[in-house]
Amino acid sequence: MAEVDPEELVGTYYAPLYRFGLSLSRNEADAGDLVQQTFYTWATKGHQLRDTSKVKTWLFTTLYRDFLAKKRHADRFVDTDESEFVEPVHVAPSAVDALDASIVQKALHALDDRYRAPVTLFYMQQHSYREIAEILNVPIGTVMSRISRGKAELRNQLSDVAAAEGRKIVPMEGGQAHG
Numbered sequence: 001m002a003e004v005d006p007e008e009l010v011g012t013y014y015a016p017l018y019r020f021g022l023s024l025s026r027n028e029a030d031a032g033d034l035v036q037q038t039f040y041t042w043a044t045k046g047h048q049l050r051d052t053s054k055v056k057t058w059l060f061t062t063l064y065r066d067f068l069a070k071k072r073h074a075d076r077f078v079d080t081d082e083s084e085f086v087e088p089v090h091v092a093p094s095a096v097d098a099l100d101a102s103i104v105q106k107a108l109h110a111l112d113d114r115y116r117a118p119v120t121l122f123y124m125q126q127h128s129y130r131e132i133a134e135i136l137n138v139p140i141g142t143v144m145s146r147i148s149r150g151k152a153e154l155r156n157q158l159s160d161v162a163a164a165e166g167r168k169i170v171p172m173e174g175g176q177a178h179g
Contacts, residue, residue, distance in 0.1 A: 004052055010039060013059050016125055020060060023120040024067045026109050034070075038063040060127070061135045064117065071113075107157040115150030122147050 017038055021031035041062050049058055108116065117136060121127045129147075133140040 004046065004055060006039075006043070009042065009055065009059075013056065014039075017059060017063055020120060020125055021063055021067065023108070023124065024064070024113075024117060025070075030070075034063050034066055037066050041066070057131050057134050060121070060125070060131075061137070064135050103161050104154075104158065107154050107161070110157060111150055111153055115146050115153060118143050118146045119150035119154070 017035045021034035121132045132143045
């Protein structure tokens with residue numbers, strides 16, 4: 001196995017892992033904790049990875065599993081302090097005129113977890129279906145289904161908001177919208 005430089009690993013994957021953690025947790029501090037835990041796990045167990053071409057998938061899978069474990073733990077306890085998500089969501093240029101980024105951000109975060117994670121990994125982190133299937137530990141067909149349903153749910157939420165504001169959202173190819 002080729003040696004992986006830890007500094008290069010952090011430099012390459014810190015920001016994408018943080019954005020993924022933030023999209024899952026909706027909290028900056030929690031996202032930072034998830035990323036730190038992911039790199040700590042790499043430091044203690046990363047040597048066990050036999051194929052270094054799978055480092056990216058390994059890191060995202062580790063972060064996702066840690067998120068799920070923390071979520072299961074948090075679901076057993078009531079937490080009254082919820083911070084606002086402050087990093088803007090990147091929106092297709094054609095959609096910027098029709099929608100405010102904060103509306104898209106709220107719609108993305110309103111998605112059920114099972115849809116939010118694959119949609120975020122696909123559109124914001126640009127993972128392949130196969131990588132997402134590995135990260136989430138679900139069949140590739142499930143990934144495609146969840147992305148499709150997540151997009152439909154997002155489109156419905158955004159159409160409702162646009163209608164309330166007197167705008168019309170017109171679907172374009174690739175699932176993007178414009179007004």
